[in-house]
Amino acid sequence: MKKWLLAVAVASALAGCSADTTAVQAQATKVAATKLPAGVSLVESYAPKAGEIGIPFKKYQLANGLTVVLHQDHSDPLVTVNVTYHVGSDREHYGRTGFAHLFEHMMFQGSQHVADEQHIKVVTEAGGSMNGTTNTDRTNYYESVPSNQLEKMLWLESDRMGFLLPALTDKKFEVQRETVKNERAQRVDNRPYGRLDELFNQAFYPEGHPYSWPVIGWPADLDRATTQDVKDFFRRWYGPNNATLTIGGDIDEAQTLAWVSKYFADIPRGPEVKPLAKPLVSLDKTRYISMEDNVHLPLLQIGFPTVYANHADEPALDLLASILGGGKTSIIYKNLVKNGYAVQAAMNHPCSELACKLTVYALANPAKGAALAPLEAKIRESIAEFETRGVTDEDLQKAKAQFRSDNIFSLQSVFGKVSRLASYETFNGDPNGISADLARYNAVTKADVMRVYEKYLKNKPSVVMSVVPKGGNALIAAPDNYAPTSPKVADRAVEGLTANTTAAPKSQFDRTVMPPVAGAVSLHVPSLWNSKLANNIEVMGTQSTETPTTDIMVYFNGGHRIEPIAKSGLAELTADVLNESTQRHSAEALTQALELLGATIEFSADKYQSSLRISTLTENLDKTMALVQEKLLEPGFVAADFNRNKQQSLQTLQHLSSDPEYMSRKGFAKLLFGDKVSIGVSSDGTLDTLSKLTLDDVKQFYLQQYTAGNAQVVAVSDLPQQQLLTKLAPLARLTGAATPLPTQNQLPTIKGDTVYLIDKPDAAQSVILIGKRTMPFDATGDYFKANLANYPLGGAFNSRINLNLREDKGYTYGARSAFVGGTEYGYFAAMGNVRADVTDKALAEFMKEITQFHKSGMTADELAFMRSSISQGKAMDYETPYKKAGFIREIQKYRLPYDYIEKQDELVNNVSATELNAIAAKYLDPHSMDVLIVGDKAKIKPGLEVLGYKVVDMNL
The missing domain is CATH 3.30.830.10 (Metalloenzyme, LuxS/M16 peptidase-like)
Structure with a gap:
């Protein structure tokens, strides 16, 4: 369903799991009674009652209009700072x-008291992560850091709010x-x-x-x-009175307020900001538009105007979109995807502050004909079918179950909670928007859904857009009958400025002094347990009581690695078929059962393993595991399911053949490992290998792959070890021995100083990949040290490669390098998407940085930066069940000691620049690397040859 089913409410588990809600409320009263800093007012204090869904917070306001929302969460030693400005492209x-x-x-370019590039460097060196995002209605900036770094983050954010322009x-x-x-x-x-x-x-x-x-x-x-x-x-728009500062995590509220007052109170108000009007969008008739693109699959998108975010009809429209096109139980899936007319199809109801729209898209399946007019007819028939089908009680039950489940899962990070508080305050004027959302979505009736269908969808005009391959104009749904006009270009970019908005703020303290850091935080490394099921399957897990949820991953060693090269894609196709019917139920019936539980069961496969992911509220774990048993042990292997998924995979490969990122990954693997070994061939398979696969191949691979001997389990749950193990009984029914990995062929020789060029005519950018084979994964040996060595070269935003190509030259949106290692092989890669017209210059800069680093290594300052960033960043590594599961899997997969993190910390803090520079000298010789470029051959090849490279055309 969209936002309200993905991450709207953020405190169901907080209320349900809190041992003492009364204590929380008492603490709120205590803080409210505390003397506040001058000019700071308490606006609202909220703590959810027992059983109530909500996020505890305190809302304050400064005299300059800045709204401040604080949320305490002491479960992990970290904080998130979010500054949201109520301005987007709509202004x-x-x-x-x-x-x-x-x-x-x-x-991010520095401010009066923060030097160029320093903002990003300070956050990274603190072990944190940061970014900014812009949409139609708001712009936000955020940092997640160890909690001892909070004051420094407030210094950074306040300086760019009040003192950006001088820099x-x-x-x-x-x-x-x-x-x-x-x-x-x-x-x-x-x-x-x-x-x-x-x-x-x-x-x-x-x-x-x-x-x-x-x-x-x-x-x-x-x-x-x-x-x-x-x-x-x-x-015009970046004044404190148009901003919300939200801080959540392991904070002391009184100290935090004092810092907020110190750093933000002297920033003057900006001009008054008035809300924009929200007139409902309407169309006088259906508009047809089209475009040709470098694509394989024709695409049709239809959109109907509806309301705007928080409108009374929004919840019913969301449910209507779900019934019509929200997954395998929807009408559109049944009529278009399951029947083979579309490779993908779905409807949703995205909402923004000023407008929403019901949109449905479908990617045509050429096997049923690529013309889009029949696809439009199928979509409109599906919409009409809804009127006959109507709304069932199960539709409403499913929506509420998904709503509750997704809300609880959204509690798993401080970042998620802070984001929701900030969004609710920005758009509703109240951080506690959860209760209102719950009430209005729970109040939706079947009659409401039918009413909005009649009002906004039935026989209403729409926009119909066709996207077809180059030269495929005959495939469009209908001739274009609309062309956009071009209004007069505005004389000014901004209006509403007055003389008093140009005055520079005056600070009452020396802002050039970076705040000190409090004492080091204590890491909350998960306490792990290890056990075995009755059939000898190893289970590693940890108890995480912050949310009443259970996440289970079952890993089956093998995947693409154990399928013959001639049958590449078999592991992924087998997983796709396992996601369909069983011997007892159809895929639709199983999906409906899972949606009513708010649970997920999903099979997948990659190069070295097939996987089964199970995610559910713990209260529904038994019912979910019963479905796991059925899907894992009683697959249906229905011919129609196989044929549909095979056809979809083939069409997806055709689609990806024009995607430059996919082309580069496929070409780079072939370059490094050749096409005679599995790791050099995409686990997606090829058009040739996929087309030859049969249902018998899938059945045979299932017997070979999904065995007890291949399986390992990772579990993160609020249940204690023994209680959780009893719930895993269905997995103990697996039988079968381990499957040995087949012998690999010899790998190709890397020639060095050669550019392999994959032609993509008219490409706006070129994808550059530079690399070589190196060593496989290790936790404390050369592989680990190589990534420490690479950190200042290309492992951080302010690395040499990114600062050169992005910040200094403006050649790219981002460039980086890394060592990547698995159980058998590893490689080094430097990569970036660059402007087509500077492909040769960008390659020269890449090589200049690698050459210099290979020759001289890192500086003492870079060593100190790396140490600080990586060691302090450990505070962020174990917050969510997902992160905990990843930590456990690494130990399990590579047979690491439980204390390997401590050994890594010791190495980070004590390794010398001399040792790391020796690693760089050993592995980063640029003359031992080859280059792969995906771009417009006619435009970029001459410049590459001028650089002195041998340029070889490469076919995929």
Whole structure:
């Protein structure tokens, strides 16, 4: 269902698991009674009652209008700081688009008291993670760090809120404008279907509507922007009175408020911000639009205008979208995907502050004909079928079960809770929006769903967009009958500024002094247990009582590694079929049962293993495990399921053949390992190998792969060990011995100093991969040390490679390098997507940085930075059940001692630059590496040859 089923409410388990809600409320009263810093007012204090869903918080306001929301969570030694500004691309003007997103980039370029690149370096060195995001309605910035780093984060955020402009230079602006262009090229122009949404929205929204242009902006508008425009945008929208500061985690509230007052109180208010109008979008008739793209599968998207976020009809429309196109139990899945007319199809109801829309998309299956007109007819027949089908009691029950389950799972990180508090406050003016959402979604009736169907969907005009392969205009659903107009370009990027908004704030203390760090935090490393089931399957687990949930992963050693090269793709296809029918129930019946439980059971496969993931509320674990037993031990192997999944896999491979990222990964594996060993061939298979697979192949692989001898289990649950082990009895029914890995063929020789070029005509960017084979994974040997050595070269945002190619040259949206290791093999890779016109220059810069690092290694400052970042970052490693499961799996997979983390810490803190530089000298000789580039051969090959490389054409 969308946001309300994914992560809206964030405290069901908090209320349900809290041992003493009365104590929480008493603490709230105590804090409320504490003398607050001058100019700080307590607005609201909330703690959920027993059984109530909600996140405890305190809401304050500073005299300058800044809203502050605090949430205590002492379960892990970390904090998340989120600053959300209520400004997105909706505050831009036609012809002046992209400013909100461009400004997100500018906010990381240093401020008056924080040097260039220092913001990112400080957060990374603190062991934290950080980012910023922009959408139509808001821009947010966040850091998650060990809790002893909180004051430093407030210093950073306050300095860029109040003191950014003195450090904003023309050079910084130009570099970030190029970075945004690279981001657009990578995410939009160079990606199949990348321009779909922005063209669709032009037809969907009225001329000049704030959602009619893309958040990232039009290229011409980015070129039109000036440094002064950016400065004006900051002055207009980045005042504290248009911001919410949300802090959650292991905090002392009184101390936190004192710091907030110190760092933010002297920042002056910005101009007044008034809400934007929300007129409902309407269409006078159905609009048909189309575009040709470098794609294999024709795509159809249909959109119907509805309401806006928090409108009374939003919940019923969400449920309508779920019934029509929300997965295997939906009408659209039944009529389009299961019947083979579409490779994928779904309906959803995305909502933003000013508008929502019901959208349905379908990727045509060429096996049933690639024309989109019949697909449109099928979709409209499915919509009409809903009127006859109606809404069932189970529809409502399923929605409520999913709602409750997803809410509880969303409690598993401080970041998630802080994000929800910030969003509710920004858009509702109340961090406690959960209760209202629960009430309005639980109140939806069958009559409500039918009513919104009649009002917004039945016989209503829509926008219908066809995306077809180059030269495939005959496949479109109908001839275009609409072309967007171009309103007059706005004279100014920003309006509403006054003279008093240009005055620089004055601070009452020396902001050039970076705050000190409190004492080191104590790591909460999970306490692990190890056991075996009756059939000798090893189980490793830990108890995690923060949420009443259970996550179980069953790993079957083998995967792509044990399938013959001639049958590549068999492991993944077998997993797909296991996700379908059993001997007792159809896939639809099983999906319905799982949705009513709010649970997930999913098979998958990759290069070295097949996997079964089980995720459920612990209260439903027994019922979920009964379904696991049926799906794992009684697969249906229905011919129709096999044929449909095989056809979908074939069409997906055809689709991926035009995706530059996929092309580069496939080509790089072939370059390093050849196509005579499994690791050199994609686990997706090839068109040739997949087309030859049979249902008997799947049955045979199932018997070979899904055995007790191949299985290992990782479990994270709020249940204690012995109680959880009894719940795993269905897994103890597995039988069969382990499957040995087949012998691999000899690997190819890396020639070095050669560029292998995969042609992608008209590519807006080139994908560059530089690398060689190295060593397999180890926890404390050369592999581990190699990644320590690589950290300043390409392992962090402010590494040499990224600062050069992104921040200094503006060639790319991001560039990095890493050592990657598995059980048998490993490799080094440096990579980045660069502007097509600077492919040769970018490659030269990559090689310059690798060459210099190979020769001289890291500096003393880089060693200190690496040590601080990696050692302090351990505080972030075990917060969620997902992270705990990953930690356990690494121990289990590589047979590591439980204390290997301590040994790694000791190594990080004591390894010398001399030792790490010797590692770099051993493994990072650029002349021992080959280069793979995916790009427009005609445009980039001459420049590569000028660099002196032998350029070899490569076919996939």
